[in-house]
Amino acid sequence: MKEYNIKEPLIDYPWKMDAIRIINWLKEQPKEYRAFVFDLCMSLAYIDSTSGLERHLQTCPSCPSGFNSHIGFINLCSPCYEKNGTWQYQKATKPQSGALGKLSSEMILKFVEILFDEFTEVYSIGGTETADARLVHKDGKTILAEVKSAPLLTFPLLVKSNQASDKHLPCTLTSSQFRELESAIYMHNGEAIPLGTVKSDNWPFQPVADFLTNNANKERIISMSNIWNKARLAYENKDRNSPFYYLANASGGPPKIAKERDGWPQKESISDSKTSAGMDRTDDIKKGIYQVLKLGVINKDNPNIETALISNLPAYRHRKDYVDPFIELLWSTENSLEKNDDFEYIKKDNLKYIFDHLITLDSPILR
Incomplete structure (x- = not known):
């Protein structure tokens, strides 16, 4: 017997109400903000889920705003x-x-739950159940989904330590010393959102929720979103001439000058294809399409069940080759064949899509 549990996304995290506050604010903003704010929330989640942060801290003479x-x-x-x-x-x-x-799976499900009015219920499925998520559409149908999500930009953490240097050097701090330090999340282009001291309640989500919901920060948020969009375009087009290309995940190795002039380690990349944004990792696309097809086959006799792939972003780089051929593809089973005197046929009601919905924050396909 399969063991699984169905629960509300993010229910187990102490900062969940601040994450919900961010997403509720986002619902009233332009849709172009959605994927950018998801990346911001996932960057906060990266910070929250990294143990021993102080062991990774290095002095940096280029940090803005006094950090x-x-x-x-x-x-x-x-x-x-x-x-x-x-x-x-x-x-x-x-x-x-x-x-x-x-956490990445639950984060995107919470975004879908709040931002998409088409869905009245959204649940995360843990354990060994076939699907990652169960959604209820407003028309009453149940949607079983495979979730593949990953940020395009992971924004860094800045800290004010007492160990400033004009070089990159490891900081020697205990965890209790680190917890007393002022922090910020670096949004690129010299912009940072202050996070307060590391030991603050519901750090680092609460300070960001306060920042976003403060109307005085409107212009700064527009600027941050524009930077994210430039990185998205550079990522999508593999535009290595854009200075924003190397800030995004899956940018590969740096140019030749990095090794020749700046001593970049010979075999190190900036970030590899395993960190591709959204569902853009080819292994994830292949597994995702198989999983939704499997969900469809298992539930083929239940007209009330549909299937979906869920991600923060579509497969920008691999959509044409790996996703588009399956969008309009219909399937059925051999026992659905019916015969007349001249040929065999399948009724339209017995044909199903590989996935009924492709639910993403940018360019979703909702049948």
Whole structure:
């Protein structure tokens, strides 16, 4: 017998009400903000789910706003890259992968629950159940979904330590010392959202919820969103001439000058294809399409069940080759064949889509 539990997304996290506050604010904003704010929330989740943050902290002379130390989630120090054009290698901080996968799935489901009025209920499914999520459409149908989500940009953490240096050097701090320090999340282009002290209640989500919902920050938020969109375009078009290309995940290795001039380690990338945005990792696309087809086959005799792929972003780089051919594809089973004197046929009611919905924050397909 299968063991699984169905629950409300993010129910287990102490900062969930601040995440909900952010998404409720987002619902009243332009739709172009949606994927950007998802990345912001996932960056906060990266910070929250990384144990021993103080062990990854390095001094950085390029930090803005009086900050002097940096933790990043790609191998490139983005403040140094943006301020001086320096390819400063700093080993990426890696959250616990198991916890992060669960959190990423629940985060996008909470976004879908609040932002899409088509769905009246959204639940995360844990354990060994075939589907990752169960949604209820307003027409009464149940949607079983496979979830594949990953941020395009993972924004770094900035800290004010007492160990400033004109070089990148490890900070030597205990966890209790680290908890007393002022922090911010770096939004690129010299912009940062203050997070207060590390030990603050519901850190780091509450300070960001306060920042976004403060109308005085409207212009700054527009600027931050524009930077994210430039990175998205560079990622989608693989535009290595854009300075924003190397800030995004799955940017590969740096240019030749990084090794020749700045001493970049020979075999290190900035970030590899495993960090592709949304559902853009080819292994995830293949598994996702198989999983929704399996869900369809298992429930083929139940007309009240539909299937979906859910992600924060569509497969920008691989959609044409890996996703588009399946969007209009219909399937059925051999026992659905009916005969007349001249030929065999399948009634339209017995044909099903590979996936009924492709639910993403950008360019969703909702049948």
